[in-house]
Amino acid sequence: MVRKKLQIVVSVWVFAGLLNILPWAQADAKTVEVFPNVFTIVHGEGIDSNTTFIITTEGVIVIDTRVTPAEAKKVMVEIRKRTELPILYTINTHYHGDHTFGNQVFRGSKTIIAHKNVRRALMGSAGKEHLEFFKTFKIPGMDEVTVTPPNMVFEKSMEIYAGEYHLQLIHLCRGHTDGDLFVLLPALKAVIAGDLIFNGQFSYMGNGYVDEWIEALDYMENQDFEMVIPCHGDAGGKPIIIAMKHYLLNLKSLVRKQIENGASLEKVKEALGPVLREKYESWGKQKRIDGNIERTYMEISL
């Protein structure tokens, strides 16, 4: 298969009607053909989780479904511009609503695949609570969400062969959540990393496990990849993995030093907030720094 480099912008959605009206509005969302028949829809600011879809000769594989059915339908429009083939598989990289609350639009694929902990997190009262949490963000269209958990789950890994594509779904350990998977595309030397990688922004770490997250990134870094497709921010090369890993290592060692000096959580936030803001001044979502410190502090203190 001919490998093609990043950034062939195929089309641009402009949500002009939303501009300047809603705080989370997207200036635009691009559909980027990362490789032939492998497309990633990349957002700008706000609820900016990416969706990747792969058009095989047998049908389409969708990885992550966005935050509302309305957003998921926009993905479907992008798919239908390119093919009438059926949706074969839908994959959730983890349970967070900005990756799963569009699942109902892809129910026709029959299979929604994820790590087993994703099903647990979206079933019953846990799923309802997560939806209520997302409703506090006042995102239009949340009332249309019917929480739709994955119906095919695995524990460590599974493989999909569809048309000319071979996908390896791997849950190495916990990281961003307790049910992350990343998707390897060995023939393309590519990885779809889920939220284990945020490119150019501070990650949400509220459900994270810092040590295991570093372990997962270490594994990815040592694979033979040239292309990394994160679920927040643009795709790129291996430096994206390295930047994310170094951030977590840095965070961990800074927080550990403070704890060794007997600092309280509030004191650690006061001391490290400015340091991290300056060191990563080009990164977006700086409001997450305190939460990142807190999660790391709790993990080290346990």
Ligand SMILES: [Zn+2]
């Ligand atoms: Zn997430």
